Amino acid sequence: MSMWDNRKTKYWLSLFLLIFVILLRTDWWRTLPFHHKNVLTVGVFSDSYWNQQNGNQHKFIDSMIRKYEERNPNIRVVYEKGILKEDYSEWLAEQIIQGTAPDVFIVLPDDSNMLSDIGALKNLDSIIERDAAFDPGKYYEAAYAGGESDGIRYSLPVECAPDLMFVNRTILENEGIDLPDASWTWDDFYDICKKVTKDTDGNGTIDQAGVVDYSWEEAFASNNVTLFDKERMESNFTDEKVYNALMFLDQLDVLNRGTGSADISFERGNVAFQPMNFSSYRTYLSNPVHASRYADFDWDYLTMPAGPDGDNASLLELISVAMYSGTPMEDEAWEFMKMLTCDEEVQAEIFKFSEGISVCRDVTEAELIKENEIRLGGIASPNIEALEYTMQKAFFTQRFSGFNEAVSAVDAAVNEILKSDANIRMEQVIQARNINNFLKTINN
Numbered sequence: 001m002s003m004w005d006n007r008k009t010k011y012w013l014s015l016f017l018l019i020f021v022i023l024l025r026t027d028w029w030r031t032l033p034f035h036h037k038n039v040l041t042v043g044v045f046s047d048s049y050w051n052q053q054n055g056n057q058h059k060f061i062d063s064m065i066r067k068y069e070e071r072n073p074n075i076r077v078v079y080e081k082g083i084l085k086e087d088y089s090e091w092l093a094e095q096i097i098q099g100t101a102p103d104v105f106i107v108l109p110d111d112s113n114m115l116s117d118i119g120a121l122k123n124l125d126s127i128i129e130r131d132a133a134f135d136p137g138k139y140y141e142a143a144y145a146g147g148e149s150d151g152i153r154y155s156l157p158v159e160c161a162p163d164l165m166f167v168n169r170t171i172l173e174n175e176g177i178d179l180p181d182a183s184w185t186w187d188d189f190y191d192i193c194k195k196v197t198k199d200t201d202g203n204g205t206i207d208q209a210g211v212v213d214y215s216w217e218e219a220f221a222s223n224n225v226t227l228f229d230k231e232r233m234e235s236n237f238t239d240e241k242v243y244n245a246l247m248f249l250d251q252l253d254v255l256n257r258g259t260g261s262a263d264i265s266f267e268r269g270n271v272a273f274q275p276m277n278f279s280s281y282r283t284y285l286s287n288p289v290h291a292s293r294y295a296d297f298d299w300d301y302l303t304m305p306a307g308p309d310g311d312n313a314s315l316l317e318l319i320s321v322a323m324y325s326g327t328p329m330e331d332e333a334w335e336f337m338k339m340l341t342c343d344e345e346v347q348a349e350i351f352k353f354s355e356g357i358s359v360c361r362d363v364t365e366a367e368l369i370k371e372n373e374i375r376l377g378g379i380a381s382p383n384i385e386a387l388e389y390t391m392q393k394a395f396f397t398q399r400f401s402g403f404n405e406a407v408s409a410v411d412a413a414v415n416e417i418l419k420s421d422a423n424i425r426m427e428q429v430i431q432a433r434n435i436n437n438f439l440k441t442i443n444n
Contacts, residue, residue: 038074052279101326104333109318125152139156161355163316312390315396405442
């Protein structure tokens with residue numbers, strides 16, 4: 001063979017090897033029809049649902065996938081990396097339209113109803129009935145309930161965080177006030193706020209307040225208000241429960257008038273109460289800069305105070321996982337969903353990589369006790385009981401198309417009522433008409 005022939009052979013061999021390596025690294029062969037049965041595709045976003053810059057979301061899903069593949073060596077799990085939460089809904093919609101939807105995907109709260117309405121979500125009821133090993137009792141009831149729509153189960157909960165009432169224990173102790181118990185009421189809440197709201201330095205300006213950031217959403221939730229009738233697409237804004245909540249908010253508003261704006265804040269230590277999502281609480285504890293802001297006073301969390309028509313209920317933030325209705329890998333997808341949502345090892349890693357909490361009761365209680373023991377030098381905090389009580393009463397609000405816009409309309413209506421001196425019942429009727437007209441425009 002001539003030298004020219006040897007060079008040609010080496011050239012083509014090198015080119016072949018280069019192309020082979022490139023194609024191997026891009027997993028092209030997994031797109032072939034015969035290989036589909038071995039590939040499970042997953043839809044996830046890469047950043048934190050809780051809007052924290054932790055950079056760990058991909059670590060959680062990667063860790064989970066490794067465990068899944070170890071237990072299922074004939075399955076390879078793949079997902080598209082680098083999708084941000086703000087782009088995720090659009091990306092998922094495009095995949096569904098193009099017929100390339102993942103077999104399993106994370107569902108954001110605002111998308112669940114839309115996805116079920118267009119038939120993209122698999123009805124899980126028959127799958128659950130066939131699986132004797134599946135135990136819904138592992139989940140917090142409120143988290144598990146969030147996966148149903150119109151009596152049909154479409155998803156399983158992955159991660160959650162309830163709203164709680166955070167309390168400055170130092171203020172209460174200095175004022176000789178006992179810490180409220182788990183079943184405290186609006187009356188208890190108002191009485192404490194009234195006692196602690198004062199001018200402590202005698203300069204004529206209130207510099208210690210009872211509460212900040214307590215909004216109509218917390219008041220409505222704890223007074224058993226069902227704000228929207230999804231079937232008729234109308235608000236229940238004229239309901240008596242809404243009236244009682246507005247009256248209570250007005251009382252608090254009057255109490256807070258005269259406070260020194262920017263100088264009054266929970267982190268400055270001069271406010272007794274502030275509602276906060278539990279994910280924010282965990283973020284503050286894990287971040288030395290944030291934690292240092294709260295170092296000058298003792299603080300903890302409580303249940304939300306109950307309204308006269310309600311309970312110590314609070315809103316629950318929740319992300320879920322669902323199965324694509326057209327997946328050819330139903331069994332594999334279901335095993336993935338179960339492992340992600342109720343495997344204790346997997347769920348425990350939420351506390352390592354995220355700011356939410358596990359949707360499994362036993363996991364959350366065990367992991368929070370560990371966190372508290374580390375934080376408090378070996379002494380477990382008693383607030384685990386408050387969280388457990390809160391999760392018993394918490395609920396997830398099902399969204400609908402235009403939900404966020406409708407909430408904004410209610411927010412504007414409540415603000416208008418609270419800054420007006422007009423009769424609240426009359427204002428309810430006027431604002432209800434405005435909200436309902438708005439609901440008609442966003443659903444036409």
